[in-house]
Amino acid sequence: MNLQIKQEDHENTHHLHIAGEIDAYTAPQLREALLPLTGKEGHETLVHLGDVNYMDSTGLGVFVGALKSSKEHGSSIKLTGMTSRVQRLFEITGLDEVIDIEDVKGGSK
Amino acid sequence: MDDRDLQYQKYKSILENYLQEQSEQTLYKGQQFSRKMIEQKISPEEAVSLHVSVLEELFPDIPQRLKNSYDFLLEMMIGYGFAYREHQSLRSRQQQLESEIEIAANMQQTLLAGDKPDVKGLDIGAISKPAQKMSGDYYHFVQDENNCMSVAIADVIGKGIPAALCMSMIKYTMDSAPEQRMQPGAVLENLNRVVEQNVDPNMFITMFYGLYDPRVHSFYYAGAGHEPGFFYDAEKDEFEELYTKGLVLGVSKKTSYQEYQRVLYGNDMVIMLSDGVTECRSSSGFIERDEIVAMIRKYIHLSAQEIVDEVYRELERLQEFELRDDFTLVILRREV
Structure with missing residues (x-):
């Protein structure tokens, strides 16, 4: 079980490219990468999830935490390119209605 | 004879054996002995101190400089002794936590029965x-x-x-x-x-x-x-x-x-x-x-x-x- 995170910054826009599995073991790693970005006022974070082949509820929890943090700090977060399995999780939990998800049905490359 | 003396005699006889003949069997006895010492919570510096006292008895004319070096070694081992005791106390705390979790799990079972x-x-x-x-x-x-x-x-x-x-x-x-x-x-x-x-x-x-x-x-x-x-x-x-x-x-x-x-x-x-x-x-x-x-x-x-x-x-x-x-x-x- 492994998670790779690549970060690219263009001024106030941050891209996080995530690959691997997001579960109870790797979620803290994602949280550490994500929360400092959502804590910056006016900054935008784009999370690319096309190479995430598994995510459990702990992973969803990280995004819930990031969403709350972005609201609190006046930043924004957007998820993009998720596979249909991951997308289903966001739909079941109703989180697709509160989190900004770019509707590009991405697959694994 | 109290425990200390017994331990001393036992260690002395194993060490003497080994000094005469460096056999696997005696080494093995030494390993067993060390396990027993751990069970009895003998700290690393006490183990070294035991070795030094036995040596002094077996070789009364051991050079002073060597003796001094043992004092130095003892001092070195004290740090290990601290780490060892910390490990011991962590272990007992862990056991305590585990039993608390066990109780909580039982409570949860009752609560949710x-x-x-x-x-x-x-x-x-x-x-x-x-x-x-x-x-x-x-x-x-x-x-x-x-x-x-x-x-x-x-x-x-x-x-x-x-x-x-x-x-x-x-x-x-x-x-x-x-x-x-x-x-x-x-x-x-x-x-x-x-x-x-x-x-x-x-x-x-x-x-x-x-x-x-x-x-x-x-x-x-x-x-x-x-x-x-x-x-x-x-x-x-x-x-x-x-x-x-x-x-x-x-x-x-x-x-x-x-x-x-x-x-x-x-x-x-x-x-x-x-x-x-x-x-x-x-x-x-x-x-x-x-x-x-x-x-x-x-x-x-x-x-x-x-x-x-x-x-x-x-x-x-x-x-x-x-x-x-x-x-x-x-x-x-x-x-x-």
């Missing part, structure tokens, strides 16, 4: 197994004076103790608002307010709440982001998804939950589960929802309790008897 109610005309099956000692899954039946039965099934994000604590909060909240029981949407709205105020930002809870009224054979339900269950239509012999729309509990202050209704005819079933059921991974990949349906179908001739037990057993086999997530499955069937 969800007795299945006896509802006329309804066959009920329920199973819930934690992946670790404490469960973040929850199911709960309540029966009121009109013979109506409410059922809640919830999954707290994460596992272990934080999840279990959070779930206790759910139980108390549910117990404290009995007048709402008849309105699944209102129950979830109330819970959402409580959860939103009281959980860590990364935490949320999914819940399915239903109410069965045997007078009209109707099942009223609402869901908060919970893995959809199934409805089995006995006449058509078909399973369909028991879809509910609603956000998980604990994310947004103002959330409303839509209420749904199904009428149950003879042998119709309502199947509720936690995502541990569909998220579990066997060695060959994920277990798909279709497979769960196929398993239920396979045992459909059995009683509701037997079905949930058999499905659990089968999933356990598929996962090589190692649950990765808490598992909960509840089946209600209207008897003919």
Whole structure:
């Protein structure tokens, strides 16, 4: 079980490219990468999830935490390119209605 | 002769043996001896000190400079001694924590001992197994004076103790608002307010709440982001998804939950589960929802309790008897 995170910054826009599995073991790693970005006022974070082949509820929890943090700090977060399995999780939990998800049905490359 | 002297004599004889003949056997005896010393909580610096006293007896004319070097070694070992004692105390603290968790797990079992109610005309099956000692899954039946039965099934994000604590909060909240029981949407709205105020930002809870009224054979339900269950239509012999729309509990202050209704005819079933059921991974990949349906179908001739037990057993086999997530499955069937 492994998670790779690549970060690219263009001024106030941050891209996080995530690959691997997001579960109870790797979620803290994602949280550490994500929360400092959502804590910056006016900054935008784009999370690319096309190479995430598994995510459990702990992973969803990280995004819930990031969403709350972005609201609190006046930043924004957007998820993009998720596979249909991951997308289903966001739909079941109703989180697709509160989190900004770019509707590009991405697959694994 | 006291313990110290005995130890001294024993060590002396092993060391003498070894100095005469460097045999594997004597080395092995030394290993055994050291194990005993560890059992008796002899610290590293005491072990060195023992060695030095024996040496001084065996070689009375040992050069002073060598003696000094032993004092130096002793000083060096004191740090190791501290580390060793710290390890000892951590170990005993760990044992204490483990026994506390054991007690908490037992308490949780008592708290959640969800007795299945006896509802006329309804066959009920329920199973819930934690992946670790404490469960973040929850199911709960309540029966009121009109013979109506409410059922809640919830999954707290994460596992272990934080999840279990959070779930206790759910139980108390549910117990404290009995007048709402008849309105699944209102129950979830109330819970959402409580959860939103009281959980860590990364935490949320999914819940399915239903109410069965045997007078009209109707099942009223609402869901908060919970893995959809199934409805089995006995006449058509078909399973369909028991879809509910609603956000998980604990994310947004103002959330409303839509209420749904199904009428149950003879042998119709309502199947509720936690995502541990569909998220579990066997060695060959994920277990798909279709497979769960196929398993239920396979045992459909059995009683509701037997079905949930058999499905659990089968999933356990598929996962090589190692649950990765808490598992909960509840089946209600209207008897003919």
